[in-house]
Amino acid sequence: MPLNTLVCIKQVPDPQYSHRLFLNVQTGVGERGGVPSITNPHDRNAIEAALSLKDTYGGKITAITMGPPAARRVLEDALALGVDEGVILCDHSFAGSDTLATARIIASGVRILGGFDLILCGEASSDSATHQVPGQLAVVLDIPHVASVQKFHFTDSQTLLTERRTETDILLVESSLPVLLALCKGINEPRLPTVAGIIAAAKKNIREICATDCFGALGEGENCRSFSKVVEIKEKRAAKSAEILAGEMRGVARELLQRLKARGVF
Amino acid sequence: MKKALVWLEIQQGEIAPVAWEALGKAREMASPGGLQAVLIGADSAVPWAREAVYHGADEVFVAVATDLALYQSEAYSQIFARIAQYSSPEVIIIGGSMLGVDLASSVAALLGTGLTAHCVELTMESQSNGEPLLKQTVLGGGGNMLVTIICPEARPQMATIARGVFPPAKRDARHQGRIIDWEVKLPDKAWWRSRTIGIEPNEAGGAALRKAEIVVAGGFGMFAAGGFALIRELAEALGGAIAGTRAAFDQGWIKETQMIGQSGVTIAPKLLIVAGASGALHFTSGFKGAQTVVAIDKNPKAPIFTCADWGIVGDVAQIIPALLEEIKILNKNPR
Numbered sequence: 254m255p256l257n258t259l260v261c262i263k264q265v266p267d268p269q270y271s272h273r274l275f276l277n278v279q280t281g282v283g284e285r286g287g288v289p290s291i292t293n294p295h296d297r298n299a300i301e302a303a304l305s306l307k308d309t310y311g312g313k314i315t316a317i318t319m320g321p322p323a324a325r326r327v328l329e330d331a332l333a334l335g336v337d338e339g340v341i342l343c344d345h346s347f348a349g350s351d352t353l354a355t356a357r358i359i360a361s362g363v364r365i366l367g368g369f370d371l372i373l374c375g376e377a378s379s380d381s382a383t384h385q386v387p388g389q390l391a392v393v394l395d396i397p398h399v400a401s402v403q404k405f406h407f408t409d410s411q412t413l414l415t416e417r418r419t420e421t422d423i424l425l426v427e428s429s430l431p432v433l434l435a436l437c438k439g440i441n442e443p444r445l446p447t448v449a450g451i452i453a454a455a456k457k458n459i460r461e462i463c464a465t466d467c468f469g470a471l472g473e474g475e476n477c478r479s480f481s482k483v484v485e486i487k488e489k490r491a492a493k494s495a496e497i498l499a500g501e502m503r504g505v506a507r508e509l510l511q512r513l514k515a516r517g518v519f
Numbered sequence: 520m521k522k523a524l525v526w527l528e529i530q531q532g533e534i535a536p537v538a539w540e541a542l543g544k545a546r547e548m549a550s551p552g553g554l555q556a557v558l559i560g561a562d563s564a565v566p567w568a569r570e571a572v573y574h575g576a577d578e579v580f581v582a583v584a585t586d587l588a589l590y591q592s593e594a595y596s597q598i599f600a601r602i603a604q605y606s607s608p609e610v611i612i613i614g615g616s617m618l619g620v621d622l623a624s625s626v627a628a629l630l631g632t633g634l635t636a637h638c639v640e641l642t643m644e645s646q647s648n649g650e651p652l653l654k655q656t657v658l659g660g661g662g663n664m665l666v667t668i669i670c671p672e673a674r675p676q677m678a679t680i681a682r683g684v685f686p687p688a689k690r691d692a693r694h695q696g697r698i699i700d701w702e703v704k705l706p707d708k709a710w711w712r713s714r715t716i717g718i719e720p721n722e723a724g725g726a727a728l729r730k731a732e733i734v735v736a737g738g739f740g741m742f743a744a745g746g747f748a749l750i751r752e753l754a755e756a757l758g759g760a761i762a763g764t765r766a767a768f769d770q771g772w773i774k775e776t777q778m779i780g781q782s783g784v785t786i787a788p789k790l791l792i793v794a795g796a797s798g799a800l801h802f803t804s805g806f807k808g809a810q811t812v813v814a815i816d817k818n819p820k821a822p823i824f825t826c827a828d829w830g831i832v833g834d835v836a837q838i839i840p841a842l843l844e845e846i847k848i849l850n851k852n853p854r
Contacts, residue, residue, distance in 0.1 A: 351633055352624070382781070383636035385624040388592075392628035397593055397713030400621045417715075419617045420784075421531050421726055424590060425717035432713060438782070480633030485667040489658065495814055495830035505831055506841040509813065510849055512829065518790040518811055519733070519757065 254410040255312035258303045259369040261359060261390070262296040262316055262331060264324040268379040292327040295375020297443040299436050303373050304335050304444065310407075313337050315369070317362055319347055319355060325459060332454035333446040339457070340366065344464035351479035356389035358477050361467035363394060369431060371413075376401055376435040387435035393472065398433040399426045403440055521643075521651055523549035524608035524675070525556045526599060527571055527579075528619055534567055537614030539687035541680055542574055545612040546688060548643045548653065552577045557602055557701075559595050561588035572696035574688040580606075582701040589715040590618050594705060596625035602701060603630060608675050610653050612641070615679040623679045630677075633670035637681040639807075640665075653678065658800065682785045683808035725776045725784030732789045733759030734809075736779055738802070739766035740795020740816060744836035747772040750794060753839055756846045762786070764802045779805035794835045798823025815839070 270288040292300075303314045316331040318324050319342040328339030342362050350358065363369065372394075374387040384400070391398030399405075403423070405415040417424040418437060446454075467477060498505045513519060523545035528535040546554050556576040558564050561583060568579045582598045599622060603611060613623040615637045627634035640656035652669055653676040659666035670676045728734065735757065737750040747767070754761045763773040765780060779786060781801040787808030794815040796802060803826045806812065814827035815838050824830045831838050 352636075353628055353631070353633065356628065384620045385627075385634060385636055388621055388624035389628040392596075392625050399592070399713060401617050418721060419530070419590075420729075421721055423719045423721045424715045425719070426713060426715050428713035474631075480631075480673040481635060481668050481670050483666055484654075484669050486659070486664050489663055489665050493825065493828070495812075495824040495827035497819070497824070497830045497832055499832070502833070502837055502841040503845060506838070506845040509829060509831065509842070510845050513790065513811065513813075514849075516811055 254310055256306055256310050257312055257368075257370045258306060258314045259363065259366070259372045260296070260299050260303045260314060260316045260331070260336065261372065261374045261387070262300065262318050262327050263293045263375075263378045264290050264318065264320050264327045265293045265378055265380045267291045268294070290323065290326065292330055293375055293378045293380075295377060295379070295436065295438045296327075297375075298438060298440050299373040299375050300331055300334060300336065301441045301443040302436060303371075305441065306371070307335070312370075315340060315366065317342065317359065317366075319343075319350075319358055319362075321348070328459050329454060330446070332457045332459075333451045334444060335450055337457065339459040340462060341459060342462050342467070344467075346464045346477070349479065350477070351481040352383050352385040353389050353393075354477050354479040355386050356393050357471065357475055358467055359386075359390055360393040360472070361470035361477075362462050363390075364470040365462060365466060371430060372396075372433040374433065374435045376437055384435075387433060391433040393475075394433070396431050396433055397428055398435065399428060400435040401437055402434045403437045405434060520553045521548065521550040521610075522553040522555055522606060522608035524603055524606060524611045525554070525576075526613045526619065526622060527556050527558045527567060528614060528616060528622075529558075529560050529564055529567065530616070530618075532563070534570065535614060535616055535619075536687065537616050537619065537680065537682045539574060540682070540685045541612045541614040541619075542571070542576065543688035544641055544680060544685045545610070546575050548610050548612065548641070548651075549577075553608075554578075555580065555606060555608060557599055558582070559587055559598055561585050563588070568698045570690075572698065573690050573692050573694055575691070575694060577696045579696060579698050580701045581698060582703050584703045584705055586705055587703070589718055591715055592621060592625065593713060596622050596629060598701070598703060600626050600629040603675060609651055610643075611675050611677045613677070613679050615681050620679055623677060627677050630675065632673040632675060632677055633668075634677040634679070635668045635670075636679050638678045639681050639684050641678060641680070652676075658804065663800070681804070681807075683787045683806075725778075728760050728762055728777055728779075728784050729786055731760035731786070733757050733792075734762050734786055734788045734790070734806075735759050735792045735794070736762040736764070736796065736806075737767055737772070737794050738764040738796025739770070740797070740835060741767070741772070742770070742795075744795065744834075744839075746770075749835065749839040752843055753792065753794075756843055757790075757792075759788075759790070759792075764796050764799075766796075781805065793823055793827070794839060796823055797821045798826055 635655040735754040791809040
C-alpha cells in the first residue's frame with residue numbers, strides 16, 4: 254500500500270552552540286551570532302521514519318519547512334537522504350510567528366499540496382521547544398494526531414497502532430489514516446546520505462510557497478497572524494548564590510552534614 | 520469576575536502533581552469565586568472533584584464517560600474547549616506535563632488563541648483600560664534569558680506551566696465550591712478516528728526517581744574521579760537515589776530513567792547533592808523544586824553554585840570520600 258507521507262522539518266541553530274545564542278532585546282527575535290544551522294534533531298528521526306516506511310510500503314515522501322531562504326538547506330539534505338520533493342514556506346511576514354500561526358501557515362501548504370496519508374513531525378524543535386506545533390497543525394487540518402510517539406506500526410493498510418509516552422505510562426493508541434504523528438527523539442537511527450542519493454537530489458524539486466499563496470488556502474475565518482508576542486527579554490539573574498563551605502576536607506564534610514541534620518534532611 | 524480555568528490531569532489514579540501546581544497558580548489569577556477546574560475521565564475521577572474544591576476550586580466541571588477512562592486527545596480537548604467556551608475564563612492554566620502540553624495545544628488551536636509553553640512565571644496585570652493581561656515568562660535564548668510574552672487580543676489567555684516551579688495548591692477541607700456535572704456527548708464509535716485502547720506502566724518514566732527524598736546526581740566531572748562509583752557509594756550511604764546529567768547518560772553511567780533535566784526527569788527531593796556537573800540550564804531546570812541543594816565542583820565559577828544552597832569547591836574524588844567517612848561517624852554516634 255504505497256503511502257503519501259509528509260515530513261515537517263525545521264532548520265535550527267546547532268544545540269551544541271546554544272551558549273552562543275542570544276535574543277535581540279529590541280526585536281525579540283533570536284540572533285544566531287555565527288552559530289551553524291542544522292536540521293532539528295527530532296526531525297531527522299521523522300525523516301528516517303518516513304524513509305523506512307517508504308522502503309517497506311513504497312510511495313512518496315514530501316518534506317516541508319517554514320523558514321528563511323537559508324532553510325532550503327534542510328530540504329536539500331532531506332532530498333539527499335531519499336525524500337522525493339521539498340517545499341519551503343517562505344515569506345518575510347512568516348518571521349516571528351507563534352505556534353498557531355506556524356501551524357496555520359503549514360496547514361495552508363498542506364492544502365495547496367493536496368493532502369497526505371500520514372504526516373510525521375519531530376515532537377519539538379531544539380530551539381523553541383514548545384512541543385505545540387504538531388498538535389496544533391493536526392487540529393487546524395482537522396485530522397487526529399498522536400504526540401510523543403516512541404513506536405508505531407501498521408495493523409492494516411488504514412490503521413496505525415502507536416505507543417505514546419507519558420511521564421508515568423505508555424498509552425496504546427489506534428488511529429486511522431490520515432493521522433499526524435509527533436515522534437520522540439531517538440526512536441530510530443537516522444541514515445546517512447549516500448553519494449548516489451546526493452547526486453539524485455540535484456534532479457529533485459524544491460517548491461516555494463509564499464504568503465499570498467497561503468492566503469488562498471486558509472481555513473474559514475483564519476489568518477496567519479500571531480496571537481502571542483514577546484514584550485520583554487532580560488538576562489536571567491541567578492536566584493541564589495551557594496554558601497561555599499571552605500577549609501580542610503573532613504571539617505567541611507562534618508560541617509555540611511551538621512547543617513543538613515539541622516535542616517531535618519536526615 | 521475574572522475566571523481562571525485549570526485541567527486536573529489524572530495520572531496513575533491521582534491528580535498529577537503539576538495539576539495541583541496549576542490550580543495553586545491559577546488561584547492568584549482568578550477573582551474570589553472565579554477559580555474553575557475541569558475533571559475528565561470515567562467514574563473513578565468523580566471523587567477528585569471534592570478534592571479539587573478542598574484545594575481551592577470554586578467550581579469543578581466533571582465530564583465523565585466510560586470511554587474517557589484513558590486520555591483521549593481529541594475527545595478531551597473538544598470537551599475542554601466546549602467548557603471554556605461556555606464559561607469564558609480570562610485565563611486557562613494547564614500543567615506542562617506531556618499530556619497537559621498536548622491538551623493545551625489542541626485547545627488553543629480549537630479556540631484560536633495564543634499559548635505559551637512551560638512558563639516559569641505568570642503574573643496578572645491591569646492594563647490602562649482596566650483589562651487584565653497575563654504576563655507569561657519562559658526561559659529562552661539558549662536558557663540564559665527570561666522572555667516575557669503576552670497575548671494582547673485573543674481570549675482566553677493560555678499558558679502551560681513548567682513542572683516543579685510553582686507550589687501546589689494548599690488543601691483546606693473547609694473550602695466550599697460547586698461541582699457541576701458536564702454532559703458528555705461523545706461521537707459514535709465510527710468517528711473515533713484515533714483512540715487510546717490500552718495503557719502500560721512506563722518503566723522508563725523515572726517514577727522511582729521522582730519519589731526519592733534524597734538524590735545524589737553526577738555529571739561529566741565524575742570522569743576524572745573514575746566514573747560513578749563514588750556517586751553510588753554516597754547514594755547508598757544516604758539511602759538516596761542515583762541520578763545524573765545527559766553527559767552521565769551518554770557515558771553509560773546511568774539509565775535514561777535516571778537522567779534529570781529538560782528532556783529527562785523533573786525531581787523535587789528534600790535533598791539533592793550534585794557532584795561534577797557544571798550546571799547547564801537544561802540540567803538545572805530539572806530540579807527547581809528541590810528543597811536543599813548541595814553542589815560539589817572544582818570550578819568556583821560553575822553555574823551550579825547559583826542553583827545550590829551550599830557548595831564545596833574542590834576535587835570530587837577527595838570530597839565524596841570525606842563525606843562518606845563523616846557519614847560513617849555520624850551513623851555510629853547519632854546525636
